[in-house]
Amino acid sequence: MQTITPLLQINNLSINFLTANNTLVNVVKRISATIQKGEVVAIVGESGSGKSVTSLAILQLLPQKTVRYTGGEILWNNNGKTINLLKQDKQALQQIRGKKIAMIFQEPMTSLNPVLTCGYQVKEAIMLHENIALNEARKKVIDLFRKVKLDNPQDVFNKYPHQLSGGQKQRVMIAMAICCNPDLLICDEPTTALDVTVQQSILHLIKELQLSNNMSVIFITHDLGVVAEIADKIIVLYKGEIVESNTTENVLKYPTNAYTKALLACRPALYNKREKLPVVSDFLNELNSQEVLKNIEQINTINKQEPLVEVKNLHVVYVTNKNLLGKATAKYTAVKEVNFTIYKGETLGLVGESGCGKTTLGRTILNLIKPTSGEIIYHNLSNYKSGKERKVAFRRKMQLIFQDPYSSLNPAIAIGDAIAEPIIIHKLMPNAKKAKEQAIMLLQKVGLKEMDYNKYPHEFSGGQRQRIVIARALAMQPEFIVCDESVSALDVSVQAQVLNLLNELKVEFNFTVLFISHDLAVVKYISDRIMVMKSGEIVEMNDAEMIFNQPQSSYTKQLIEAIPTIQ
Secondary structure (H helix, E strand, O other): OOOOOOOEEEEEEEEEEEOOOOOEEEEEEEEEEEEOOOOEEEEEOOOOOOHHHHHHHHOOOOOOOOEEEEEEEEEEEEOOEEEEHHHOOHHHHHHHEOOOEEEEOOOHHHHOOOOOOHHHHHHHHHHHHOOOOHHHHHHHHHHHHHHOOOOOHHHHHOOOHHHOOHHHHHHHHHHHHHOOOOOEEEEEOOOOOOOHHHHHHHHHHHHHHHHHHOOEEEEEEOOHHHHOOOOOEEEEEEOOEEEEEEEHHHHHHOOOOHHHHHHHHOOHHHOOOOEOOOOHHHHHOOOOHHHHOOEOOOOOOOOOOOEEEEEEEEEEEEEEEEOOOOOEEEEEEEEEEEEEEEEOOOEEEEEOOOOOOHHHHHHHHOOOOOOOEEEEEEOOEEOOOOOHHHHHHHHHHEEEEOOOOOOOOOOOOOHHHHHHHHHHHOOOOOOHHHHHHHHHHHHHHOOOOHHHOOOOHHHOOHHHHHHHHHHHHHOOOOOEEEEEOOOOOOOHHHHHHHHHHHHHHHHHHOOEEEEEEOOHHHHHHHOOEEEEEEOOEEEEEEEHHHHHHOOOOHHHHHHHHOOOOOO
């Protein structure tokens, strides 16, 4: 019987990183895997499990100065001839990268050159590998943009990355990746920061292109639900080791490893609002999962007779173009005629696709964006018609937790000082010593230690940085907090930890929350009521359970149907 040579074969691969103090850290430990022609293989695991490191090793994109390959091989079936990618020189790799093996990165904005048009960048990739004329290359780019379902491909050709939405930029990256019909496409978290409908369309697109080109795909993700429909096989990585590898059906329905079971069990969609979410460590410590699912203390009682924030006829219009005299010639309405009330003690969820106006609405409530018209009432007082002193008081009582904690923390300031600084500025403590004590107390409240006070943001994981940002927001003793996509980029277990933390702190500190997210499963879990926003307008608002079980708007139904599920 003739054996079929795999397209890619990883044998006993081990990778070490050289740290600043010249010690070696083992990040990939003797992993082995095969990818057949036309197969979709998902690599799943939390941040730091070695997923991206393994994929970058395939294309030899890891930094040579700090990486040490301490064992193994990566064999590539190059037109019937097997070669070890780890032994190839730069020239040989240039013939393989892009043409034979292509990659879609997690963040298209940082992967695309901001000073070159999207069309030029894809055209450049084509001309690097194919001997064709400029006009022919341009035509091929426009055809590719049409193939990846970009509207007005001729216009997109001449646009710069910042002029496109997240979903559009990701489609440009896909067009660039498939421009030379590669045999293998590596997708590194390509849908993590996208809303559910865009995520669904990107997943369908990748599957459609894979089938039409008989292309192999390695799909890297931390969300098992995302790959449930498109993957043939799932490899689960934990701390650089493969802990489970099987067909998608077997991994999802009959997981054998405790870590795989944990990833499946930590999803917020499985639990009611009052249940404490399990985390990976609960399962790895071999605790009975039923013991883990204990109800948390009752969340603040919502008093619907006591409005905290009232939004009345709110409009926010951006000027997108001006003439030479500075007069507006083009405008964009981000928020249109919005009216709603947030009651004291509730968590109000706000969902919608990217660009619908969620973040603009949240920041306008916080007085970070000035509305074009309308009014925001806080404690029966207008937030915009108050004097400077009252506005400062409003700012203290209304806080924001950002989506990306790393970019919202000053890399040059120790995290303890970042928490203590606003306490000192607003004179919430009598002196700097008391402010430091308060900052340490807050760090401990969010699960960090006193010894972390003098550390810098880069010394923490993504989940820890999110906890630091929460502590900084709580330093102001706020009554109202806007969480803007604050768990969207976190692993399922870290996400569970942060959601549990928010629920617990809400009980202890008695604050009200506007929770903005594109992840409807998370919003359903944490919210009392949900608002659905589309094109700057509120299209539906109701109790969380009613929104999910009896949606009234066709748009809400579309969002719910787009949520990735595990059958």
